[in-house]
Amino acid sequence: MSENSQVIFGFLEDSLKVAGSPYTAINGELLMAQCQVQVPRSFFRPARTEIMNLQMVCRPHLLEKYPGSELVTKGSYRLQWFIDGIRERGLVVKGTYHYELDPRKIQREIKALLKDTPQFFFEQPLLIYQPLLLVNFKVAFETDEKFEELYSLDINLVNGEINHNLFAQLAGKKIGSEKPRKLEKRKISYREGFEALYNHLKWILKNHDHDWVNSAKIRCEEEISHLESYYYNHHESHPAQREPDYHQQKNEVEAGFYRRIAETYRKFQPMIRIQICNAALFYLPIIRYTVEPFNHTAGEPLPSLIFDPLRHKIRWYHNITNPLEESISRKSAETERKTKA
């Protein structure tokens, strides 16, 4: 099975799973499914639900093997039908990437990430979760032609850090639906998060490769040069000043020229349309270590060490007043106390 048809087959199968439709996959070639379809109200009939039997293959040569099947390929009506259906689902989701605290393993990972051999002792680690807002955008680049790209951006709702690779990093990870106990309180509202991501995307798009704009401009200028060659040279003969309707004709010609120019510009005018596909609120773990230098008397105490197990990153946190602990939501703390009790 080619890669593309495999992807489509998988997509159909998963869509049927999500929709809860009964289906059978035969040899990874044929999908037989029963779907419930909402038939909208028409002039004579009320709206109703009907059962539709589908028999789908994703490769053309299988049509002969499974007579009566429908070929589903990229761009096909049936695939679009599934996509349109699934667009109603998964619009907002909340999930937690649960992390098992294993100090030895974490210390090994941290040591691997540090450039030099650490000159400190690891104290007891603290696992807390931070809320992140992830938004998937579909961006259409439109002139007289059009192409589309997907952008996935996320913002940390505690510190406002924006990244673009979270979605890829979460791929294959197990995401749970229950809220974590130690949750850091968000300092950025959802609305602010959306706005920040939108503005960030705009910033990215401003620095996007301008080839598509430049080529549209070239096409536009080519059209304009044709128009100019027609309107200037077509009327190159001496103006018939003495004609009684000269001024009226002149105005009409001018209007025609400007109308054509406006029409051409509108055709080629570059436009970027951003569409939000879906959004997710994630609780992602971070581990904070208080570290004790080997030589306790030398200089100032070391800042906290923050380890991000999802992205495999470490950073030093310079705030001495342990802001993380402070900002752990009261609710989480209370829950913890209750659990301990």
Next chain:
Amino acid sequence: METSNIQLANTVPKSIGKIFPSFEPEIQLANDFSEFLLKMRRKQWDTWDSFLLNYRGEELSLTGGFDDLLVLSHMQEFWRQNGVVPYPHQIETVKKVVSQMRGRAILADEVGLGKTIEAGMILKEYMLRGLVKRFLILTPAALCRQWEAELSEKFTIPVLIARRQYDWGHYDFLLASIDTAKKEANRQEILNTYFDMVIVDEAHKLKSTGTQNWQFVNEIQKKYFLLLTATPLQNDLKELFNLITLLRPGQLGSYRHFKNKYTKGKRTPQNAPELRNLLSEVMIRNKHGANIGFTKRHVQNIPVIPSEMERSLYEQLTSFIRKGFQSTKGIGALPLLTLQREICSSTFAAVLTLFKMSQAVNEGAVSPEEAADLFTLTQQVKENSKMRVVEELVRKTPEKVIIFTEFLATQSYIRTRLEQAGFLSLAFDGSLSASRKEFTKYEFKHRPEYRIMVCTESGGEGINLQFCNTMINYDLPWNPMRLEQRIGRIHRLGQTREVFIYNLFIQNTVEEHLIRLLSEKVKMFEMVIGECERVISKLTMGKSFEGRIMELVMNSVSHEELHQGFAQLGREIETLLEDDSSEWSEIL
């Protein structure tokens, strides 16, 4: 008016930059994030799997360049179920229009090669990509229904035939006859609207810049623009210039430049290769050829021997008509021309005209007494010999049959006789409303008991009946274009079977000469659809082909003379055909 002699140089800035300073992309947020916020606040969380699936769906629906046509994969299943087959030349055309011509083109395929399908595919392609959200199709009034049906049945595009002023502002997919659209009230509405695509069918009617139609279409604000015509060039190279100017002003430079550089007189091009290159940037013309598969066409000309009574009536009527024609020197001879055509069709068609002539108070071209005598004689003929042949043909074939005639009276006679012989038939003529026509067509296609449809020309104009493969021309129109149109109803792309055409003609009449002229000289039955139109229009030089035939008939006093006259006309046609192959073919 855009063709006036006005110099723009002093009034218009020469650089587009001065008019539109910025070419920076404008960023728009298509959907507000409030709906997502609301869902989050209401805690309407979905599952992680559906979230991932949603994203995968978006990935699969991303559109890219025009290398792959979406319309082909999108419509494949629907077309498979409905028996629509896009031909390679159509796919190539669509690719070229969307990728190279930027959605502005003249589709000038020869008749029967599927210009409508090409236009529909281009429209659907842009719609699937979200580049066309509002369109307008302008066609002759007679073709509105057909366009509506084609778009709906082949592309699942629901389109509204706009008639009222209200429609323009309230619907996005509009179809209208050009005459309706240009009415003052509608015109303003249309000109105030921006259309993503405008399609004009039978665009050769926009060949003159001075016409209201040309100016109206020129003023419509549009992004993509398709002009459909099988004859972009008929009489004068200026027509072609005007058509291209409508599409893309300046493609051929100014008219003066075009005239000096590319024409040697009205009809002769110069610098043909260069001109052809320029034309190919905006025009696609697919021709009938080896690559475009038409099924085989079998044509049989069947001579019918008239009864004694019919023969005598024909002779008397012809001499009556000839006398009338000569006495008036052809002025006001239209009724005579009609009568001559009617008697070639059937005696029943001639009866009414003769009756009117016999009732005339003033003695004009013909004497009412003589007409009355002929009327009485005509009434005595109760049966026409052609009908025997028709019955025989219908009995022989198990297929559905279309019988074409020019006259309603003949149509009625044919149907009555068929009914007497035990064949149910359907009538299809110009008096039927558009919806009635559609219904009749549906009945003919789907109900097995209706095996025969008797059509008049006005009724059959523009309809597609590829599901049928047998045609009987009960009488012959004197205009070959009309005969070609008749054949085009069944012998076109989409016809999967061999086509059988039977032309009936009465021996030793004008019909016999005509059929010989058409089959031996014009070779129209060997030609594929669309070939001879230009030749015929050249031959007639302003006079109708029917007029030429009538002149011949009237000016010949004997069969021998008539024969010689037709032979002369045949030679003229042969010469024209030879010349023609070396003239327009250089550029088209």
